[in-house]
Amino acid sequence: MKLSIVIPVYNEETTLEEIVERVQQAPYEKELILVDDCSKDSTPEIMAKLEQQYDNVRCFRHEVNKGKGGALATGFSKVSGDVVLIQDADLEYDPADYPVLLRPIEEAGADVVYGSRFLGGPYVRVHLxxxxxxxxFLTLMSNCFTNLNLTDMETCYKVFRREVADKIDIQSSTFAVEPEITAKVARLRCRIYEVPISYAGRDYSEGKKIGPKDAVIALWAIVRWSPLFFRG
Structure with missing residues (x-):
């Protein structure tokens, strides 16, 4: 099984090298798809260095900022593996959890796996x-519109069999991509599993980007992409 790891990147010069090193330690055949969403810091130079350093790293850059959804759409279009995994470029999510995330696919026939921060992983930072x-609240609203019983719709860690990832036409450009993806896998009637993961969340002084405005956008996206209304 080959793993395609899609990493959207925006102004992550302080964490990018370390997260790539952690991902490289995961015991799987893998490729890393890094998508720079028009960073303004030294991220592009670091990505060029990483692409030279590792033969399994492929880098792409947006000339204009397209948001996390746009970066994921680009990344999904470049994958070649059997399984696609989303990894943020900061250090909130630990690649040491990959075996836990992949187990339902390997052993239980899962199509999609979500890593939940609320199911009691090895450690979770207490804050915010x-x-x-x-x-x-957003997970509850998403569940109401998708008829799923997820505990963490907004999680970064989402894993897909390649044939499922190929059917997800990402259109959101913002953090609305999370409810959009969730609604679309619900509409596909995928076999979805959740597993507990670790989480070392950042606060805003440490570079956290999501804010109250994103919650409003996500709430609209839950309705917009709901299987109850969306037929595209």
Whole structure:
């Protein structure tokens, strides 16, 4: 099984090299698809260095900022593996969890796996109560419109069999991509599993990018892409 790891990148000069090194330690045949979403710091130079350093790293760059959804759409179009995994470029999510994420695909016939921060992973940083509350509310609303029983719709860690990833035509450009993907895998009637993961969340002083405006956008996306209404 070959693993395609899609990493959207925006102004991550302080963490990019370390996350790539951690991903490289995962015991799988893999390719890393890095998509720079028009970073303004030294991220492009670091990506060029990583592409030279590793023969399994492929880098792409947007000349204009297209948001996380745009970066994922580009990354999904470049994958060649059997399984596609989304990895953020910061250090909030630990690639040491890959075996846990992949086990339902390897052993239980899962089509899609979500890594949940709320199922009791090995460790979860305690912080930002209102961010937690917003996540749980958006997950609840998503579940109401998709008839799923997820605990963490907004998680970065989403894993797909390649044949499922190929059917997801990502159109959102913002963090609305999370409810969009969730609605579309629900519409495909995929076999979806959740597993507990570790989480070392950042606060805003450490570079966290998502904010209250993104929650409003995500709420609209839950309705916009709901299988109850969307037929495209």
């Amino acid at each position: 109560f209102y961010h937690y509350l917003g996540n749980r």
